[in-house]
Amino acid sequence: MSSVIKPKHQRLVLVLAAIAALIAAALLAAWALRNQASYFYLPAEMVSKPPAADRAVRLGGMVEAGSLKTAPDGVTITFTVSDGTAKVPATFTGITPDLFKEGSGVVAEGHRSSDGVFVADNLLAKHDEKYVPREMRQMSTGEAHQKVEAAK
Amino acid sequence: MGLAALWLAAALAALQLISGFLSLRVADNPLASVVRPTAIVQAALVAVAFLCLIAVFWRTDLSVALVAANSHSAKPLLYKVAGAWGNHEGSMLLWVTIMALAGGCVALLERRLPEPTILATLAAQAFVSLGFYAFLLIASNPFARLDPVPTEGQGLNPLLQDPGLAFHPPTLYIGYVGLSVAFSFAVGALLTREVSPAFARAMRPWVLGAWIFLTLGITAGSYWAYYELGWGGWWFWDPVENASLMPWLAATALLHSVSVLASRNALRAWTVMLGVVAFAMSMIGTFLVRSGVLTSVHAFAVDPERGTFILALLAINIGAALTIFALRAGTVSEGERFAVVSRESALVFNNVMLTAILGIVLLGTLYPLLAEALGAQVSVGPPYFNPATAVFVLPMLVVMGVGPLLRWRRDLFVRVRPALILPLLVMAGVALWLALSGLHLLPLLGIAMGTALLMIALVPLRGRRLRTVTLPLWGMVTAHFGIGVALLGIACDSAFSTERLVAARIGETVAVGPWLVRLGRVEPVTGPNWTALEATLAASYAGAAPSQLKPQARSFWTPPQQTSESAILTRWNGQLYTVLGEEAEDGRWQLRLWWKPFVTLIWFGGVLVALGGVLALLGRVASDWRRHIATAKIAYRRQRQGRG
Numbered sequence: 197m198s199s200v201i202k203p204k205h206q207r208l209v210l211v212l213a214a215i216a217a218l219i220a221a222a223l224l225a226a227w228a229l230r231n232q233a234s235y236f237y238l239p240a241e242m243v244s245k246p247p248a249a250d251r252a253v254r255l256g257g258m259v260e261a262g263s264l265k266t267a268p269d270g271v272t273i274t275f276t277v278s279d280g281t282a283k284v285p286a287t288f289t290g291i292t293p294d295l296f297k298e299g300s301g302v303v304a305e306g307h308r309s310s311d312g313v314f315v316a317d318n319l320l321a322k323h324d325e326k327y328v329p330r331e332m333r334q335m336s337t338g339e340a341h342q343k344v345e346a347a348k
Numbered sequence: 349m350g351l352a353a354l355w356l357a358a359a360l361a362a363l364q365l366i367s368g369f370l371s372l373r374v375a376d377n378p379l380a381s382v383v384r385p386t387a388i389v390q391a392a393l394v395a396v397a398f399l400c401l402i403a404v405f406w407r408t409d410l411s412v413a414l415v416a417a418n419s420h421s422a423k424p425l426l427y428k429v430a431g432a433w434g435n436h437e438g439s440m441l442l443w444v445t446i447m448a449l450a451g452g453c454v455a456l457l458e459r460r461l462p463e464p465t466i467l468a469t470l471a472a473q474a475f476v477s478l479g480f481y482a483f484l485l486i487a488s489n490p491f492a493r494l495d496p497v498p499t500e501g502q503g504l505n506p507l508l509q510d511p512g513l514a515f516h517p518p519t520l521y522i523g524y525v526g527l528s529v530a531f532s533f534a535v536g537a538l539l540t541r542e543v544s545p546a547f548a549r550a551m552r553p554w555v556l557g558a559w560i561f562l563t564l565g566i567t568a569g570s571y572w573a574y575y576e577l578g579w580g581g582w583w584f585w586d587p588v589e590n591a592s593l594m595p596w597l598a599a600t601a602l603l604h605s606v607s608v609l610a611s612r613n614a615l616r617a618w619t620v621m622l623g624v625v626a627f628a629m630s631m632i633g634t635f636l637v638r639s640g641v642l643t644s645v646h647a648f649a650v651d652p653e654r655g656t657f658i659l660a661l662l663a664i665n666i667g668a669a670l671t672i673f674a675l676r677a678g679t680v681s682e683g684e685r686f687a688v689v690s691r692e693s694a695l696v697f698n699n700v701m702l703t704a705i706l707g708i709v710l711l712g713t714l715y716p717l718l719a720e721a722l723g724a725q726v727s728v729g730p731p732y733f734n735p736a737t738a739v740f741v742l743p744m745l746v747v748m749g750v751g752p753l754l755r756w757r758r759d760l761f762v763r764v765r766p767a768l769i770l771p772l773l774v775m776a777g778v779a780l781w782l783a784l785s786g787l788h789l790l791p792l793l794g795i796a797m798g799t800a801l802l803m804i805a806l807v808p809l810r811g812r813r814l815r816t817v818t819l820p821l822w823g824m825v826t827a828h829f830g831i832g833v834a835l836l837g838i839a840c841d842s843a844f845s846t847e848r849l850v851a852a853r854i855g856e857t858v859a860v861g862p863w864l865v866r867l868g869r870v871e872p873v874t875g876p877n878w879t880a881l882e883a884t885l886a887a888s889y890a891g892a893a894p895s896q897l898k899p900q901a902r903s904f905w906t907p908p909q910q911t912s913e914s915a916i917l918t919r920w921n922g923q924l925y926t927v928l929g930e931e932a933e934d935g936r937w938q939l940r941l942w943w944k945p946f947v948t949l950i951w952f953g954g955v956l957v958a959l960g961g962v963l964a965l966l967g968r969v970a971s972d973w974r975r976h977i978a979t980a981k982i983a984y985r986r987q988r989q990g991r992g
Contacts, residue, residue, distance in 0.1 A: 214700050221704035224736055225711045232732035233715065236725035252731055270851020270932040290849060291912070291929035291938050305727075 391452030469536030526558025567954030694751030794839025819967025827960025834953025861943030
């Protein structure tokens with residue numbers, strides 16, 4: 197085969213090829229991160245500037261007291277996530293975390309459907325001292341929490 | 349006593365560092381003869397310290413703060429002992445113990461390299477160890493005492509009370525720390541400008557060993573997450589999982605480039621660089637897990653200040669190594685050359701792809717941190733990782749099939765073409781058949797490629813008499829075959845899994861895939877440190893006699909926490925996975941059932957890959973040993989002739 201590269205240039209070509217591949221990887225990663233990273237929303241943000249439907253996001257807030265209902269199939273629940281200023285209806289099908297209950301904090305992973313209901317694929321509730329979703333740790337001390345407290 | 353041993357070991361590490369470096373500067377330095385014994389004694393002392401820690405956990409000596417915080421007298425003995433390394437301080441002690449033992453082994457066994465290189469290697473090893481000694485003694489003393497002595501311990505996180513978990517962290521740590529030896533060899537070789545095939549051959553068993561443990565650790569960890577977390581998934585792209593995946597990717601790349609260096613004396617600077625990167629990934633992994641900067645499903649150890657310490661160590665070690673690399677890389681002369689179509693090229697391609705995947709995983713793992721620094725809260729999950737890594741994994745697997753068939757230096761593609769035709773035809777056939785059944789693109793590609801890989805992986809054995817095939821070749825074939833098996837498992841799981849989530853009455857029957865599952869009863873049961881609700885399920889496959897499954901919803905009382913214990917029924921063609929949820933208001937019970945065809949292939953593949961590593965390691969060690977005996981014999985004969 198005639199494609200044997202001039203010996204002198206081999207190292208350079210190798211380095212360039214490797215760099216090209218790595219740059220491609222970095223660009224791909226940057227592009228995918230922009231599209232696929234799921235951002236964290238409070239209910240107020242979800243209402244004022246809703247994310248595109250079907251885009252993966254996280255919604256964090258308090259499960260409003262009296263809003264938790266179980267559908268007849270026994271495994272689908274509906275509830276309202278509130279941060280004191282806004283409310284977002286949400287639905288989830290599955291086994292809920294043990295500490296998921298009315299009046300406590302939750303971070304729901306999922307997407308907003310076109311009719312404005314948040315469809316959760318996964319619920320993160322405060323498990324124990326050692327496992328706190330990052331968003332919720334901030335909420336217990338942060339502004340969102342105070343808002344919720346004030347609204348009670 | 350343990351603490352005293354630890355201080356002494358730290359002092360010896362300092363001595364080892366200083367004497368090692370001094371003997372580099374001054375020729376015929378008397379200190380040079382001190383280095384090896386120091387390394388060995390240091391290893392023995394740390395081992396004593398670690399045994400002391402195990403002993404206090406064994407006795408549940410609550411006057412030791414660490415025991416009080418992590419153990420409980422009512423815990424089964426296995427978990428008492430495993431508790432010694434199930435926490436931050438203990439795991440760091442385990443880290444330096446393994447590191448010192450590895451250093452001791454190098455000092456004891458390694459005779460092939462020029463003496464200065466060994467000394468520099470041991471000095472580098474001591475430098476890294478010293479950082480961790482400082483960390484243990486200053487920031488996280490495992491032997492700190494409590495006064496007054498508490499009456500009872502706080503217990504171990506119940507999720508960690510599992511036999512698999514007792515061995516999972518040590519396995520990963522051995523892998524991480526094995527890479528520290530590769531790192532030290534790389535630094536040692538740079539310092540003495542001895543980047544040679546001999547250096548690669550000395551480093552290779554360590555890389556192989558570390559890689560085997562990493563492979564096993566990741567496989568076991570994945571299976572643990574699968575059955576213990578009760579989510580039915582086997583890989584979550586969780587930061588802690590990524591923390592173990594990244595060193596594995598780097599080690600895999602290193603493994604392949606080291607073999608190029610050993611047999612062809614090419615890729616010199618690149619191999620050294622990978623040695624540094626692999627250990628950097630180990631340290632980043634430890635940093636991610638131990639600092640808690642990233643919260644995740646299994647971030648059990650969270651302490652920001654300690655994270656800073658590890659980060660500082662990381663910066664010092666890697667910064668120093670990269671500086672040496674930058675200063676010395678120019679003096680590492682160019683290695684042998686090779687053509688575009690050659691085994692070297694295939695291995696270079698493998699390396700570049702692995703590095704790209706490594707970069708993607710690293711970016712995805714750290715991106716939430718970067719974003720948070722800029723004020724946005726972001727989480728990155730499978731929608732990012734799956735497609736972004738697949739772009740590089742698939743071409744890499746293609747080359748993985750072809751590469752081993754190529755010759756070193758230069759080859760013609762025409763020569764290997766006949767061997768590829770059959771697998772390609774099969775692959776096309778499988779792909780067509782699956783496409784007709786309306787499968788998604790990625791699982792389809794996965795199954796088709798997995799099938800083809802199983803066949804191609806065996807091609808290097810073609811035309812050879814199986815008894816004469818060398819162990820390293822068997823190792824490579826087994827490992828590549830294992831990758832194909834795992835790929836098939838992954839693709840089948842994502843393509844054919846069926847899931848049912850229902851609220852069932854007692855006596856009701858639920859269908860999932862080919863299974864009929866009947867909920868018999870739900871009753872309370874108690875264990876040594878938990879109570880649980882246990883469901884009795886009778887599952888029958890396609891009308892066969894039913895077997896029993898007993899998933900539980902467990903409540904631990906020290907510390908108070910709920911976990912769900914899934915129950916799994918394994919058949920040769922897949923697993924039935926059952927989880928018990930809560931009781932609904934009308935007396936129905938939530939049940940989550942999965943039928944996962946061929947999911948077991950994932951871990952079976954992982955074990956095969958590790959087995960391949962073991963075969964290769966045995967082969968290398970055996971041939972080194974034979975060479976050692978042969979040279980010893982020659983030397984002996986010469987000596988006798990000299991006398992006669």
